[in-house]
Amino acid sequence: MITKIKGTNDILPAGLGGDIFIAEKWAALKKIIDDVVDNFNYQFIDTPIFEATELFVKGIGDVTDIVQKEMFSFTDRGDRELTLRPEGTASIVRAYIENSIAKKSNIARLAYQGPMFRAEKPQKGRYRQFHQFGVECMGGAEPNFDVEVISLFWTILQATGLKKMKLHINTVGTEASREIYRQQLREFFQDKKDKLCSDCQNRYDSNVMRILDCKNPHCNELAEGVPPIYDSLDEESTLHYAEVKSQLNNLGISFIEDPTLVRGLDYYSKTSFEIIHDQIGAQATIVGGGRYDSLIKQSGGGDVPAVGAAFGVERLLLSIDAEGIDLVTLKQPDFFLVLLDKDKESEMSKLLFDLRNRGFFALSSDGSRQVGKQLKAADKSKSKFVVFIGGDEWNEGSLAIKNLKSGEQQRLEISPEGLVDSLAQFLNRS
Numbered sequence: 406m407i408t409k410i411k412g413t414n415d416i417l418p419a420g421l422g423g424d425i426f427i428a429e430k431w432a433a434l435k436k437i438i439d440d441v442v443d444n445f446n447y448q449f450i451d452t453p454i455f456e457a458t459e460l461f462v463k464g465i466g467d468v469t470d471i472v473q474k475e476m477f478s479f480t481d482r483g484d485r486e487l488t489l490r491p492e493g494t495a496s497i498v499r500a501y502i503e504n505s506i507a508k509k510s511n512i513a514r515l516a517y518q519g520p521m522f523r524a525e526k527p528q529k530g531r532y533r534q535f536h537q538f539g540v541e542c543m544g545g546a547e548p549n550f551d552v553e554v555i556s557l558f559w560t561i562l563q564a565t566g567l568k569k570m571k572l573h574i575n576t577v578g579t580e581a582s583r584e585i586y587r588q589q590l591r592e593f594f595q596d597k598k599d600k601l602c603s604d605c606q607n608r609y610d611s612n613v614m615r616i617l618d619c620k621n622p623h624c625n626e627l628a629e630g631v632p633p634i635y636d637s638l639d640e641e642s643t644l645h646y647a648e649v650k651s652q653l654n655n656l657g658i659s660f661i662e663d664p665t666l667v668r669g670l671d672y673y674s675k676t677s678f679e680i681i682h683d684q685i686g687a688q689a690t691i692v693g694g695g696r697y698d699s700l701i702k703q704s705g706g707g708d709v710p711a712v713g714a715a716f717g718v719e720r721l722l723l724s725i726d727a728e729g730i731d732l733v734t735l736k737q738p739d740f741f742l743v744l745l746d747k748d749k750e751s752e753m754s755k756l757l758f759d760l761r762n763r764g765f766f767a768l769s770s771d772g773s774r775q776v777g778k779q780l781k782a783a784d785k786s787k788s789k790f791v792v793f794i795g796g797d798e799w800n801e802g803s804l805a806i807k808n809l810k811s812g813e814q815q816r817l818e819i820s821p822e823g824l825v826d827s828l829a830q831f832l833n834r835s
């Protein structure tokens with residue numbers, strides 16, 4: 406048997422296996438997301454799952470873990486270098502520029518979702534194919550846009566019922582501030598350089614801030630006591646950061662300042678943030694994002710400031726499960742049709758079709774036509790009413806209907822409008 410690739414998941418329907426990654430939870434979460442996206446005036450955009458490799462190398466940064474170690478890249482039949490997208494922002498920035506969105510919308514509020522691919526070592530909460538929901542707010546330089554994005558994610562998490570998430574924020578400043586900070590960090594790590602992991606030894610020269618983001622616990626220990634970025638910030642970065650904090654306070658969204666939060670991608674400037682849930686194991690970051698004021702220009706577009714963030718759907722579902730929240734309310738069938746006379750089979754099929762066609766959730770037994778077995782199936786389906794097809798009432802031009810909860814059976818006269826209308830009116834009255 407050929408099995409699925411390590412680090413990928415089947416998302417099964419409820420009752421057919423799996424407990425956390427089930428399709429109904431996925432759908433319930435999607436409904437919450439769609440509502441919040443609408444309420445915050447964002448619009449969905451869909452970009453291709455594969456793009457030119459160069460897009461990610463340039464956009465994400467060639468000294469990042471994603472680009473150096475984690476991309477699923479391949480050469481296609483036309484010798485083009487392609488990559489399965491590892492994240493959403495680079496593609497959306499490309500689409501923003503390619504479709505001249507800046508000309509059509511001062512502030513573009515875009516949302517996206519779909520599978521992403523990273524060749525990371527699989528473990529709980531970390532997969533090779535995972536799913537992200539994200540937003541990008543393009544065109545606004547002011548702190549209120551950072552807060553809008555943070556509050557959108559906060560709203561989604563709150564709407565799922567989650568309580569134990571924590572917002573961590575930091576600033577990585579403007580490029581000028583970061584240059585000063587990089588110098589400070591090189592001085593801090595100078596004597597410890599030989600003890601860092603080989604990746605961090607390279608990072609010391611290529612991008613020293615990335616050492617703060619290393620996943621190696623030994624490097625984390627060596628980074629203890631590192632000077633915070635705050636002393637290196639220019640006035641613009643300091644004011645922006647102060648305003649973000651003040652607006653978050655104003656909205657009543659509490660946060661933790663985390664001076665080592667630099668995030669694993671190259672394109673961030675000023676605000677960076679994560680939302681963390683500490684009950685889902687080592688991969689505890691649900692949401693990650695921040696401001697990226699130079700990426701659009703660097704990618705060939707105009708001088709457009711932007712801010713964005715994304716969460717991993719799987720990690721969010723793990724957090725929801727860890728707090729014992731049940732996202733799914735399974736839809737209750739309205740009618741279960743039970744066949745009493747074998748020769749009424751085609752009339753039952755017609756009624757089943759007509760009911761479904763009118764928007765009702767209607768079922769009939771898949772297997773045996775023994776009445777006892779059909780009633781058992783009706784019970785199991787937790788339908789509201791059983792409708793008997795055939796038997797005395799049917800032959801007299803009316804319907805026998807049983808309320809499965811109360812066990813009460815009654816006779817329903819069929820109105821001149823016909824069977825489906827009679828059942829619709831009955832359901833409305835019940």
Ligand code: AMP
Nearest residue numbers: 530531532535690691692693716717720
């Ligand atoms: P990033 O694009 O790395 O900032 O990630 C944003 C969010 O995507 C993270 O906070 C996770 O929730 C999720 N994520 C990133 N990588 C993975 C992965 N390999 N498996 C599952 N979720 C992931």
